[in-house]
Amino acid sequence: MATAKGVSVGDNSYWHQGDNITTNHHHPLPAPPAPPSYKLGLNLDGAPQIDGRLFVGREQELAQIQEWLSPVNPTQNVVAISGLGGMGKTQLSLHFAKRCHPSYSAVIWLNANCETTLKAAYVALVRRFHGEDGRGEAVGKIDEEQAVRTVRQWLSRPENKTWLVVYDNYDDPQLPGLRSSTGYDIRTYFPYSTQGSILITTRSARLTFAKQVRLKKFDDLDQSLAILATRSSRETRGDGNATKLAKRLDGLPLALATAGDYIGKTPDSFGDYLQMYEDAWQDLADNSDGLFNVLKGGSERFDGCRVDSLHEKHFNTTTIDFRYCH
Numbered sequence: 461m462a463t464a465k466g467v468s469v470g471d472n473s474y475w476h477q478g479d480n481i482t483t484n485h486h487h488p489l490p491a492p493p494a495p496p497s498y499k500l501g502l503n504l505d506g507a508p509q510i511d512g513r514l515f516v517g518r519e520q521e522l523a524q525i526q527e528w529l530s531p532v533n534p535t536q537n538v539v540a541i542s543g544l545g546g547m548g549k550t551q552l553s554l555h556f557a558k559r560c561h562p563s564y565s566a567v568i569w570l571n572a573n574c575e576t577t578l579k580a581a582y583v584a585l586v587r588r589f590h591g592e593d594g595r596g597e598a599v600g601k602i603d604e605e606q607a608v609r610t611v612r613q614w615l616s617r618p619e620n621k622t623w624l625v626v627y628d629n630y631d632d633p634q635l636p637g638l639r640s641s642t643g644y645d646i647r648t649y650f651p652y653s654t655q656g657s658i659l660i661t662t663r664s665a666r667l668t669f670a671k672q673v674r675l676k677k678f679d680d681l682d683q684s685l686a687i688l689a690t691r692s693s694r695e696t697r698g699d700g701n702a703t704k705l706a707k708r709l710d711g712l713p714l715a716l717a718t719a720g721d722y723i724g725k726t727p728d729s730f731g732d733y734l735q736m737y738e739d740a741w742q743d744l745a746d747n748s749d750g751l752f753n754v755l756k757g758g759s760e761r762f763d764g765c766r767v768d769s770l771h772e773k774h775f776n777t778t779t780i781d782f783r784y785c786h
């Protein structure tokens with residue numbers, strides 16, 4: 461990859477206007493043309509992608525995101541996909557990125573789970589700007605704060621407005637009126653200019669600076685069955701136990717995918733899995749000193765409650781992850 465235009469590390473002259481920046485009038489619509497040097501294409505390094513053929517549903521949400529994050533919008537657009545753990549926020553953001561990337565000059569996926577990870581991702585991005593993928597110049601050690609400034613400035617260039625940045629798993633926000641001793645304010649990583657398209661995935665429902673896409677579980681049984689079928693490579697039609705299992709897993713994508721993956725790797729049937737699932741819940745009820753009833757009862761205090769059964773090799777690992785939604 462060629463070195464991205466206007467980037468230099470270690471001094472303040474990040475964007476010398478290069479003599480060789482030309483305007484290309486043949487970029488696909490609807491994105492306005494971006495100078496070639498700002499075209500980075502699709503960058504999903506490190507993202508937990510699933511095969512596109514396994515992705516089910518979410519068409520309404522995709523259409524809404526596409527409308528809100530149109531690269532022709534003159535202002536900065538920020539959209540947050542919020543929802544409980546395992547609801548499919550990350551996969552939705554990745555599917556959107558893969559489907560719509562030709563409309564953007566650059567699509568950059570970043571793990572925003574914590575500040576340390578995000579800073580490291582900015583450093584990696586600066587290396588990428590410099591073509592440090594074997595063919596570019598070696599830039600040596602890069603200071604993290606410097607890298608953050610470099611990326612923010614690169615995203616702020618007046619001729620570089622048609623990018624999309626995905627901040628994934630921003631679950632611990634520290635915002636005005638929302639305190640967290642471990643969290644941070646993601647806006648300190650946004651460009652200095654209010655431009656570009658930003659997509660955030662988060663378990664928090666309180667990112668008030670963003671337009672909200674609230675992701676819910678699948679309410680269409682056929683979609684739940686489709687996940688079970690694609691993951692297990694088994695036929696679900698006409699299988700009453702597959703339908704029972706799909707209903708029991710209640711439209712939660714992570715639980716459905718986990719079940720389908722397990723069934724695909726073992727001789728067990730949908731009915732066997734359902735039985736093991738019920739046994740695991742019973743086991744939990746017997747050994748949880750009341751916590752189970754709080755979870756099962758869907759207490760309002762625990763609206764951020766997530767119960768994932770991770771059925772590993774012998775179906776003996778059940779993890780429960782529950783948290784307050786801020």
Ligand SMILES: Nc1ncnc2c1ncn2[C@@H]1O[C@H](COP(=O)(O)OP(=O)(O)OP(=O)(O)O)[C@@H](O)[C@H]1O
Nearest residue numbers: 514515516544545546547548549550551713714717
């Ligand atoms: N639309 C979908 N179609 C098929 N499978 C899906 C879909 N959405 C999610 N999944 C499955 O569910 C799993 C969990 O999804 P994902 O990681 O996107 O959830 P999340 O909401 O980002 O969770 P977390 O809050 O823990 O980050 C995925 O690894 C995938 O296997």
Ligand SMILES: [Mg+2]
Nearest residue numbers: 549550629661
């Ligand atoms: Mg996620």
